[in-house]
């Protein structure tokens with residue numbers, strides 16, 4: 202295991218911002234620390250880098266404890282939300298800074314800078330002043346600078362959150378491609394689930410300083426460990442049911458869920474887990490919100506198990522509050538929630 206974090210607790214004064222966090226990261230793997238604002242993601246990342254002392258626990262690399270290894274000797278590359286470039290230097294000098302710090306001979310700088318600019322999609326930008334870059338370009342330069350000394354671990358703290366939505370999506374795709382192509386081992390902090398799912402192989406979901414669940418992206422999405430994780434991952438309705446042979450019977454109809462163990466289960470529905478259909482559970486629209494590619498509905502049902510649910514209709518729908526509607530389940534929007542209700 203490349204990175205290993207065991208029972209790490211970090212205090213700010215008497216307040217424990219991270220409690221008993223453990224995680225592992227294998228070579229070439231990308232792990233996202235995902236969680237709401239204030240859940241302790243940045244604090245855990247800072248403890249791993251050595252920027253924040255842990256009051257308990259061990260951070261090790263290939264089995265060697267890093268406690269006595271200073272930040273700049275850990276072989277980690279860092280990228281923050283605001284890339285923190287040197288404003289008075291051009292792009293090449295910013296990237297070469299990382300090389301100088303790691304004793305790469307000056308004669309090799311220009312070639313390496315050119316390679317890195319190509320890697321981040323900024324070929325020919327060497328002489329550009331960093332004050333003349335767009336937000337997205339600046340983050341690409343920050344990434345190139347962090348990658349310059351070939352770090353054994355890349356740590357990214359909300360690297361895309363300062364950018365507008367469209368750019369963020371594009372840069373997330375480019376970054377995911379770069380991490381995979383170059384087989385970079387990386388730890389990413391984000392509060393954005395789409396970003397985490399685009400970039401990471403595995404996610405660790407934090408809430409109130411604790412890692413609540415850790416696993417492959419798909420399994421965390423489909424089987425959240427508890428209600429808090431489920432809510433954070435977009436579940437808005439909880440629904441009891443009874444499973445038998447991969448079919449779950451509920452008051453809102455039958456759901457096919459191969460993973461459901463026979464017996465009582467708890468389902469978590471995301472809004473698109475219920476769709477407007479000609480045949481289904483009857484209800485009345487109480488609100489309709491028009492989104493780019495669908496209409497999000499709030500629907501009052503006549504069932505005792507759940508009174509109000511979120512649902513979706515096609516973008517072309519002209520449903521309004523007060524209209525009668527029927528809803529049918531869509532397995533794609535349904536998760537199996539483990540653990541205690543909360």
Ligand SMILES: Nc1ncnc2c1ncn2[C@@H]1O[C@H](COP(=O)(O)OP(=O)(O)OP(=O)(O)O)[C@@H](O)[C@H]1O
Pocket residue numbers: 213218236237238239240241242243244245392
């Ligand atoms: N230097 C500090 N001194 C005291 N408390 C701090 C300090 N830094 C963070 N905290 C507190 O620790 C908790 C965790 O903060 P942290 O920044 O790690 O959360 P986060 O999940 O990264 O949040 P965000 O997504 O908003 O950056 C918060 O309650 C925060 O207020």
